[in-house]
Every structure is written in structure tokens, then in C-alpha cells.
Amino acid sequence: MTDTRLRRRSLLGLPVAAAAGSVLSQVAPLAARAVAGGPAILKPLPPEWFIDHGTNAEMRWDSVDPKDYRTPQSRLFVRNHTRTPIIDEADYRLRIFGDGLSDPAGVTLAVADLRRRFTNVEVTATHECTGNGRSFFTTQQGQSVSGTAWTLGAVGTVTWQGVRLGDVLRSAGLRSDAVSVLSTGLDPSYVDKGVDYGPVRRPFPVAKALDDAVLAWGVNGERLLPDHGFPLRLVLPGWVGIASTKWLGSLEVSRSELTSPWNTKWYNVDGALTVNPVRSAWELPRDARLPAARKIVLTGRSWSGTAPIARVDVSTDGGETWSAARVHPAPQPSRGRGWSQWTYVWRDAAPGPHTLLARATDGLGRTQPDVAAFNPSGYFFDAVVRHPVTVV
Numbered sequence: 001m002t003d004t005r006l007r008r009r010s011l012l013g014l015p016v017a018a019a020a021g022s023v024l025s026q027v028a029p030l031a032a033r034a035v036a037g038g039p040a041i042l043k044p045l046p047p048e049w050f051i052d053h054g055t056n057a058e059m060r061w062d063s064v065d066p067k068d069y070r071t072p073q074s075r076l077f078v079r080n081h082t083r084t085p086i087i088d089e090a091d092y093r094l095r096i097f098g099d100g101l102s103d104p105a106g107v108t109l110a111v112a113d114l115r116r117r118f119t120n121v122e123v124t125a126t127h128e129c130t131g132n133g134r135s136f137f138t139t140q141q142g143q144s145v146s147g148t149a150w151t152l153g154a155v156g157t158v159t160w161q162g163v164r165l166g167d168v169l170r171s172a173g174l175r176s177d178a179v180s181v182l183s184t185g186l187d188p189s190y191v192d193k194g195v196d197y198g199p200v201r202r203p204f205p206v207a208k209a210l211d212d213a214v215l216a217w218g219v220n221g222e223r224l225l226p227d228h229g230f231p232l233r234l235v236l237p238g239w240v241g242i243a244s245t246k247w248l249g250s251l252e253v254s255r256s257e258l259t260s261p262w263n264t265k266w267y268n269v270d271g272a273l274t275v276n277p278v279r280s281a282w283e284l285p286r287d288a289r290l291p292a293a294r295k296i297v298l299t300g301r302s303w304s305g306t307a308p309i310a311r312v313d314v315s316t317d318g319g320e321t322w323s324a325a326r327v328h329p330a331p332q333p334s335r336g337r338g339w340s341q342w343t344y345v346w347r348d349a350a351p352g353p354h355t356l357l358a359r360a361t362d363g364l365g366r367t368q369p370d371v372a373a374f375n376p377s378g379y380f381f382d383a384v385v386r387h388p389v390t391v392v
């Protein structure tokens with residue numbers, strides 16, 4: 001579907017000149033405007049918390065507080081295809097339409113309607129970009145890939161507040177033969193090498209919508225920040241970050257398979273990517289200098305898109321020998337959607353350089369390989385990362 005802004009406005013059934021008088025009104029979608037000439041990300045990005053990648057910002061693992069299971073929204077990574085739009089909640093409506101509904105004209109809902117009419121739910125889940133770890137294809141495997149050179153910080157774990165998408169679709173008249181839902185964002189169109197691909201949008205199966213998808217207005221008990229999708233975003237727990245459309249403008253429900261470049265051209269390796277792989281990170285800077293001690297307490301986290309982490313094995317000698325880390329019980333049981341924290345006590349470490357490794361295995365036996373499967377876009381780097389440190 002070619003979802004031009006004009007079409008979106010007319011679908012919403014609201015006047016085109018919503019922001020009459022402003023130059024932005026000619027280019028910005030209804031109820032959304034990017035800050036022309038301003039930063040692509042609006043929240044503060046202190047360098048001790050974030051690595052700046054332009055329109056994207058990566059969480060520094062060495063800034064993670066081992067006492068805090070969840071990632072504060074202020075510290076959550078940001079991945080923007082274009083820039084964060086400012087949306088006025090008073091004007092905002094979510095449009096749900098399509099031939100997968102008993103009345104294809106569908107429904108229009110404000111966030112307040114969702115909050116009032118449907119059971120409010122919370123889901124704690126690890127939220128991660130498909131390209132997390134991408135830079136290691138190059139630095140660890142010598143391969144050249146395109147895209148943001150994330151290390152391992154395009155990930156966080158948060159508790160989302162919202163309503164079940166399944167409840168909303170059923171109340172909107174979901175037909176039993178509906179198969180596909182296409183979510184579309186209200187951010188500016190994505191233009192790459194002179195081609196305008198339209199706004200970020202991605203289809204997913206009705207089965208996922210009915211399983212555990214959430215329409216979220218909150219994170220960790222706060223309202224969503226503009227950068228994370230205010231006033232409403234989609235959340236597909238356990239799935240690749242691109243599946244969780246921010247600034248959700250519409251949901252098209254269809255009796256036939258819908259597609260978009262975001263599941264055919266991008267985020268696709270022999271098929272659209274859906275469930276996140278298993279990965280692990282140390283809560284340390286790269287090249288950390290660790291003061292010599294009889295016991296050095298090391299911490300980290302591991303996560304998987306499908307199941308809770310069952311075990312984590314670590315090596316402090318570049319992979320020669322391995323020991324089990326102590327995996328902490330999850331404080332936020334939520335169908336095992338969140339990450340696991342772990343601790344390893346490193347005894348009698350000799351001064352000098354060392355390479356730390358961590359390999360997690362989830363409850364379905366999925367684990368981390370030594371070498372990640374190459375793909376030119378550098379998705380799903382799930383190999384064990386070699387983490388250099390020096391004991392001083």
C-alpha cells in the first residue's frame with residue numbers, strides 16, 4: 001500500500017490543514033511534526049550513558065547499574081530511521097481499518113479511549129534492535145556490513161504499560177479469516193539513496209497480534225518519551241525492534257498477506273526476521289582496567305527472544321576454559337520475556353591482558369555460536385563476543 005501522508009490524513013477523516021499557517025503543515029503528517037533543523041533525538045544523550053550514532057543512540061553497557069533490572073527510559077537506546085516527531089496527544093488518533101475487519105472502514109481511537117475501554121496490562125520485555133552487535137561482524141569476523149555500527153548496547157529491558165492488541169482488534173470487529181496486520185508510523189518518510197520508501201511500516205501475523213502484542217503508552221510507569229513513540233507505540237515482545245512501530249498512526253488488518261520494504265528489502269535474511277536470537281553482554285567498558293584482587297566480581301546480562309535464559313558459561317582466558325556464571329532469578333517474571341542478570345567471581349586473576357567471553361543458552365536450547373552467520377546488512381550478530389580487559 002502506498003501510504004502517502006495525504007492518504008493518511010484522508011483516512012483519518014480530518015482536515016489536511018491541521019497546522020495551517022506553518023510551513024511544516026505542508027510536509028508533516030497530521031498531529032506530527034519533526035523539529036526542522038533540530039536534533040533527530042530529543043532526549044538528553046550524556047556521553048557517559050550513550051554512544052552517539054547520529055539518528056541513533058546506543059546505551060553504554062558500562063553505564064548499566066547492576067542493581068537495576070530494568071532500563072530507565074532516559075537510558076534506553078534510540079533507533080530512528082528519520083527523526084523523532086512531536087505529536088500532540090489532543091489531535092492524535094489511532095486508525096484501525098482493512099478488509100480483515102467486519103466493517104473495513106474500521107475504527108478511530110484516542111489513547112484515552114484505549115485506556116478507558118480495555119483492560120490495562122503490563123509486559124516486561126527485552127527490547128532490541130536487529131542490528132545490535134553489528135560492528136563485531138567487522139571487528140571480530142573481518143566482514144564488511146552496512147548499517148549503524150552498534151556494539152552491544154542497542155538493547156534494554158523495560159516494562160510497557162498499555163492494552164492488549166488482541167482485545168482492541170476483537171472489539172474493532174476482527175474477522176476469523178484475517179491473517180496480517182500492517183503497522184505504520186507517523187514519523188517522516190524514509191528516503192534512502194534518493195528513493196522515498198514512505199513512513200516506517202511493517203506487517204506481522206494476526207497470530208502474533210492475538211498472542212502477546214501490546215499497544216503501549218507507558219514505559220516503567222512513565223508516559224512514553226517522544227523518542228520512544230509518544231503517544232502510542234506497538235510492542236511485539238521478543239521480536240526484532242523494527243516490529244515495534246513507534247508513533248503508531250494506523251493498523252491495517254487484512255485477509256491477505258501484507259508486505260512492506262521493512263520486511264522484504266530490510267530486516268530479511270532468507271525470510272523476514274522475527275524472533276530475536278540469544279546474546280550476552282558484560283557490564284564493563286571494552287578494554288576495562290580491573291584492579292587486581294583475590295576476587296573480581298564481574299556482572300553481565302543475557303537475553304533471548306523466545307525463552308528465559310537457562311545457563312550462562314563464561315571464560316576469562318579467551319575460551320580455553322569455561323565456568324558457569326550464577327544466573328540471578330528474574331525479578332519480573334513475564335513469560336520469560338526479560339533478560340537475565342548474572343554474576344561471576346573471577347579468582348586470582350593475573351595482572352595483564354585477558355579476554356572475557358560469555359555464552360548463554362535459553363530454555364529451548366538455543367545458544368550463541370562462535371561465529372555469527374554473515375549477511376550484508378549485519379543483522380543478528382549472536383556470536384560470543386570477545387571482550388578485552390586488563391588486570392592492573
Ligand SMILES: Nc1nc2c(c(=O)[nH]1)N[C@H]1C(S)=C(S)[C@@H](COP(=O)(O)O)O[C@H]1N2
Pocket residue numbers: 076077078079080081082127128129130184185186187200227228229240241242243244245246247
Ligand atoms: N515509526 C517508527 N517505528 C520504529 C522505528 C522508526 O524509525 N520509526 N525504528 C524501529 C527500530 S529499527 C527499532 S530497533 C525500535 C527502536 O525503538 P526505541 O528507539 O524506542 O528504542 O523501534 C522501531 N520502530
Ligand SMILES: [Mo]
Pocket residue numbers: 079128129130131241242
Ligand atoms: Mo532496529
